[in-house]
Amino acid sequence: MLEVSNLRAGYGAVEVLRGIDLAIDMGEIVTLLGSNGVGKTTFSAVVSGLMQPWSGAITFEGKPIAGLSSQAIVDEGVIQVPEGRHVFPNMTVRENLELGSYRRGKGNRMRNIEHVAEIFPRLRERFSQKAGTLSGGEQQMLAIGRGMMAEPRLLILDEPSIGLSPLLVEEMFSLIKQLNTDGLTILLVEQNVLQSMEIADRAFVMENGEIKLSGIPGDLMDNPELQRSYLGLA
Amino acid sequence: MKTDRKLLMLIAVFGLIGLAPMLIAQDSLLNIIIMTLYAALLGQAWNILGGYGGQVSFGHAAYFGTGAYAVAVLQVQFGINPWIGLVAGGIAAAAVGAFIGFCTFRYGLRGSYFALVTLAFAEVLRILSNSVDFTGAGVGLLIPLERSAANFQFVSKEGFFWVIWILTFAAFLTVWKIGNSRFGAQLMAVRDNEDAARALGVDAFRVKMGAIMLSGFFAGLAGVFYAQYFLYLDPHIAYGAAISVESLLVPIIGGMGTLFGPLLGAAFLHGLSELSRAVIGDAPGISLVLYGVLLVIMVLFVPRGLAGLASHLRSGKPGQPRAEEGKGHA
Numbered sequence A: 001m002l003e004v005s006n007l008r009a010g011y012g013a014v015e016v017l018r019g020i021d022l023a024i025d026m027g028e029i030v031t032l033l034g035s036n037g038v039g040k041t042t043f044s045a046v047v048s049g050l051m052q053p054w055s056g057a058i059t060f061e062g063k064p065i066a067g068l069s070s071q072a073i074v075d076e077g078v079i080q081v082p083e084g085r086h087v088f089p090n091m092t093v094r095e096n097l098e099l100g101s102y103r104r105g106k107g108n109r110m111r112n113i114e115h116v117a118e119i120f121p122r123l124r125e126r127f128s129q130k131a132g133t134l135s136g137g138e139q140q141m142l143a144i145g146r147g148m149m150a151e152p153r154l155l156i157l158d159e160p161s162i163g164l165s166p167l168l169v170e171e172m173f174s175l176i177k178q179l180n181t182d183g184l185t186i187l188l189v190e191q192n193v194l195q196s197m198e199i200a201d202r203a204f205v206m207e208n209g210e211i212k213l214s215g216i217p218g219d220l221m222d223n224p225e226l227q228r229s230y231l232g233l234a
Numbered sequence B: 001m002k003t004d005r006k007l008l009m010l011i012a013v014f015g016l017i018g019l020a021p022m023l024i025a026q027d028s029l030l031n032i033i034i035m036t037l038y039a040a041l042l043g044q045a046w047n048i049l050g051g052y053g054g055q056v057s058f059g060h061a062a063y064f065g066t067g068a069y070a071v072a073v074l075q076v077q078f079g080i081n082p083w084i085g086l087v088a089g090g091i092a093a094a095a096v097g098a099f100i101g102f103c104t105f106r107y108g109l110r111g112s113y114f115a116l117v118t119l120a121f122a123e124v125l126r127i128l129s130n131s132v133d134f135t136g137a138g139v140g141l142l143i144p145l146e147r148s149a150a151n152f153q154f155v156s157k158e159g160f161f162w163v164i165w166i167l168t169f170a171a172f173l174t175v176w177k178i179g180n181s182r183f184g185a186q187l188m189a190v191r192d193n194e195d196a197a198r199a200l201g202v203d204a205f206r207v208k209m210g211a212i213m214l215s216g217f218f219a220g221l222a223g224v225f226y227a228q229y230f231l232y233l234d235p236h237i238a239y240g241a242a243i244s245v246e247s248l249l250v251p252i253i254g255g256m257g258t259l260f261g262p263l264l265g266a267a268f269l270h271g272l273s274e275l276s277r278a279v280i281g282d283a284p285g286i287s288l289v290l291y292g293v294l295l296v297i298m299v300l301f302v303p304r305g306l307a308g309l310a311s312h313l314r315s316g317k318p319g320q321p322r323a324e325e326g327k328g329h330a
Helices: A040-047 A070-076 A093-100 A106-119 A121-125 A136-149 A166-181 A193-199 A217-221 A224-230 B002-017 B027-052 B061-078 B082-105 B111-131 B157-179 B182-192 B194-199 B204-230 B235-239 B241-254 B261-280 B286-301 B305-315
Strands: A002-011 A014-024 A029-033 A055-060 A078-081 A154-158 A185-190 A202-207 A210-215
Touching (some): A029 A040, A106 A136, A193 A217, B027 B157, B194 B204, B261 B286, B261 B305
Parallel strands (some): A029 A185, A154 A185
Antiparallel strands (some): A002 A014
């Protein structure tokens, strides 16, 4: 579904992504793991068109999308939910959701809102509330719901668990799993190794702008390098 | 429902203002209302870009001055009717907005960088208008007195009142429409978080270009009105910092990003200005001193402006600054 090969990108003269190769098949949850500053967010920004790549290829459903504008990539069905939630705080929950669906036409908007409200019933209760007054967990649900409004075929979630309490993190991961069970392909960019591995079909581990390890979670969890670097096990 | 209420309120407020010529016989009082409406128009123009779009401009004189000079130059140098100049002034100012917007938004300038560049553009235009002959250079342009409605020069203040009433009402209706449109939602999304808006497929560049052109258009109309009302222009009046300061102060005091904020701010500022004139006299620069003090007070104690204060008094909730994104609690 998504194929990335030899992707390079950076800021100014600083190269952040140093030849990333990665592929996601339809219906999978793929997790991209790595500690702070390894280039995970840069990767999701480049794939979603928020940043231009220096070189390399990205194809989505066979179509090259590297270097396209974020609008064009949204039109193709790749939606990114940015790190840190980023809801529009002065708009109501409903207005936030509607913004996600503007590129899909008026007809689909109501249907999509109903669909999102079914997935996140707590949002329905708060439709007319200002998004800035929601709790962190609700804001994260809204950010994902807003992404769902754009009818994604691939949803990129950038650190959805960041800043949430352990209980909410648990809830968030089971929600992500549920979205995937309903047929959505997900790229989960995370630092939370254990919980990401639990729900992912495959995992990639980044270090210094490169993919260091990749494979199915069961195998990777036994990898001594991963255990040492990310799980604190000797 | 809420939307319709705002529109009804807008119509009611402007309907009430429209009664002024019937109720007020004194020219000096009508003049205060005219100048208040003019300031509200200028402030609303700024509010489109700064309040709804979050692109704070320090150089709205660039658009105001372009509108003013367009009508004056077309009239004085080419004999073109000022009613045509009114449209031309608005379009010319929108074109300047498009140029400034392209030069800044295209290269991702935001925040203080954008504000400083707008200030620089206004200064460049001031220097240019001071240097070329067709604007009358430093001497300025005197629009010949030919009183007639067909010439956009009215015998009584009432004619001017209706022109500025229509222009200001049109600007407020446009902003009401923006607040209820897809364009408005995208503009506010870009204001709150540009990257998140782009991730949803919002074309931030196009949205900001639309806002700066619309903002420039209405500021240009304010400039045209000013030129026709006072029949004199020079570079300092047209492109001076005082216009830029007034255009941003009005919505900041009234309430940035609110429909009625610029009207409240304009009424408050002009009320204060008249009061200070009555108490202190017409000392040069006194209004700027007052504006400065007022700005500090508003930013410190009433950050959401008078409109925010009014909604606070109605709801009983604290008048906090506009929310920043990503501040939820886990």
